[in-house]
Amino acid sequence: MAVKNAMTAENLRAAYGGESMAHMRYLVWGEAAGKEGFPKIAKLFRAVSYSEWVHARNHFTVLDGEIGDHPVTAGGVFGLKSTADNLTGGFMGEEFEIDQMYPVYLKVAEFQEEKGAARTFKWALEAEKIHAELFHRGHEAARSGKDVDYDSFFICTVCGHTAPEKAPDFCPVCGAKKEAYKEF
Secondary structure, three states: OOOOOHHHHHHHHHHHHHHHHHHHHHHHHHHHHHHOOOHHHHHHHHHHHHHHHHHHHHHHHHOOOOOOOOOOOOOOOOOOOOHHHHHHHHHHHHHHHHHHHHHHHHHHHHHOOOHHHHHHHHHHHHHHHHHHHHHHHHHHHHHOOOOOOOOOEEEEOOOOOEEEOOOOOEOOOOOOEHHHEEEO
16 A cells, blocks of 8 residues: 655655665675675674665555655765774664654654554664664674674564574564574
């Protein structure tokens, strides 16, 4: 069902733009982390990049039936620095989404009774909380010249939930089965 309210539609487009940029930014930063000698942080960036792609896909899909050009304004951290600095950019971006962007978008969607948009905003918000924590841990490790302790990351292909080391039997965010997780 298509989105009926212009404000929610605009928020979906903005979230789609932001998640799309994060997806690409984390791929670039992951490649740099690998070259800098942080293979596990590189894997973290690739995993979170995929989660951001899931969020972008979900936002895009909720806009079902919308055809046409729209300017998309989305904030984004730019630049390629050290892995520790890139992780700072990562957690700053995630914290913006946690503290400001998604709570507002979610409240608007709920107020406008846009259930699909509210669902995808809530799913993204829950994943971003985990991303921020993982980026903080990665930052602390990289600042000390170390890699993160995690060997693998699992991303729910339905909602983007991120789990280090092991996929849960059921996604705590959307309820998808363990088989829906993609391993990095």
